Amino acid sequence: xxLETWDIDTTHSSINFWVxxxxxxxxxxxxxxxxxxxxxxxxxxxxxxxxxxxDAASIETHEPKRDAHLRSAxxxxxxxxxxxxxxxxxxxxxxxxxxxxxxxxxxxxxxxxVVLEAEYAGRGADxxxxxxxxxxxxxxxxxxxxxxxWNAVLETGGVLVGTTVEITLEIEAIKRVA
Numbered sequence: 001x002x003l004e005t006w007d008i009d010t011t012h013s014s015i016n017f018w019v020x021x022x023x024x025x026x027x028x029x030x031x032x033x034x035x036x037x038x039x040x041x042x043x044x045x046x047x048x049x050x051x052x053x054x055d056a057a058s059i060e061t062h063e064p065k066r067d068a069h070l071r072s073a074x075x076x077x078x079x080x081x082x083x084x085x086x087x088x089x090x091x092x093x094x095x096x097x098x099x100x101x102x103x104x105x106x107x108x109x110x111x112x113x114v115v116l117e118a119e120y121a122g123r124g125a126d127x128x129x130x131x132x133x134x135x136x137x138x139x140x141x142x143x144x145x146x147x148x149x150w151n152a153v154l155e156t157g158g159v160l161v162g163t164t165v166e167i168t169l170e171i172e173a174i175k176r177v178a
Contacts, residue, residue, distance in 0.1 A: 003040065003041045003047055003048075004040055004041065005037060005038070005039055005040075005175070006038040006039075006133055006173035006175055006176060007035075007036075007037055007174050007176055008036040008037065008052070008171055008172070008173045009172045010034060012172040013170055013172050014169070015031045015167070015168075016028065016168045016169075016170075017029050017030070017165050017166060017167045018165075018166050019143070019162045019165050019166070020162030027066070029060060029061035029062075029070075030060055031054045031055065031056075031058050031059055031060070033054075033055035033058035034052060034053060034054040034055060034058070035052070036050065036051055036052035036053065036086075036171075037050070037051055038050045038133075040173075042120065042123060045092070045099050045120075046091060046092065048088070048091045048099075049087075049088050049091070050086070050087070050088045050091075050101060050103070051085070051086070053084075053085050054083065054084040055083065056071070056076045056078040056083060056084050057071055057082065059071065059076065075108075076108060080109070081109050083106075084105070085105070085106045086103055086104070086105050086106075087103050087104050088101050088102065088103035089102050089103050089104065089113075090102045090103075094117075097119055097120045097121070097122075098117070098118065098119050098120070099116075099117075099119070100116070100117060100118070101115065101116040101137065102115050103115075105141065107143075107146040110147050112141070112146060114139055116138065116169070117138055118135055118136065118137035118138075119135065119136045120134075121135060122134060126174075130174050130177070131175040132174055132175070133173050134171065134172050134173075135169070135173075136168070136169065136170055137168070138166070138167065139166075139167050141164070141167065142163050143163055143164075143165050144163050
């Protein structure tokens with residue numbers, strides 16, 4: 001097969017995350033507005049690439065006050081840094097349907113290398129005459145590496161917000177028709 005362009009179908013895809021709260025529980029969230037493309041040849045993963053743009057203000061944790069705080073200068077500072085991006089630099093096959101995606105994540109104006117562990121779920125025809133592929137990916141990042149330092153120390157000795165952010169992606173992409 002040849003390299004093909006695929007547009008991420010954000011109505012059938014998600015970018016989710018969770019972080020520890022008070023050391024004892026997890027707060028889950030997601031981004032609701034984003035887009036991305038993949039250049040993909042499922043016979044040769046090494047030629048693939050991915051680019052994703054995320055609207056930082058679209059962060060959602062189902063708690064409006066917390067969401068406003070996450071948008072503030074204490075965290076994402078969305079007025080100064082309205083977009084998060086991920087751009088792959090290399091993709092390596094690690095198994096029959098598994099991949100390591102090495103790329104640059106930009107958050108709060110800071111770029112760091114982030115490796116996604118991904119699984120290619122395959123491809124298939126949709127009912128409208130198009131073709132789709134599916135992928136799942138996960139990673140974890142230290143939010144302080146991106147300048148997101150805010151925290152509060154608890155009486156019990158922990159901190160209010162964990163520094164490790166676990167990220168999962170569920171991707172369905174539609175083959176672009178030339």
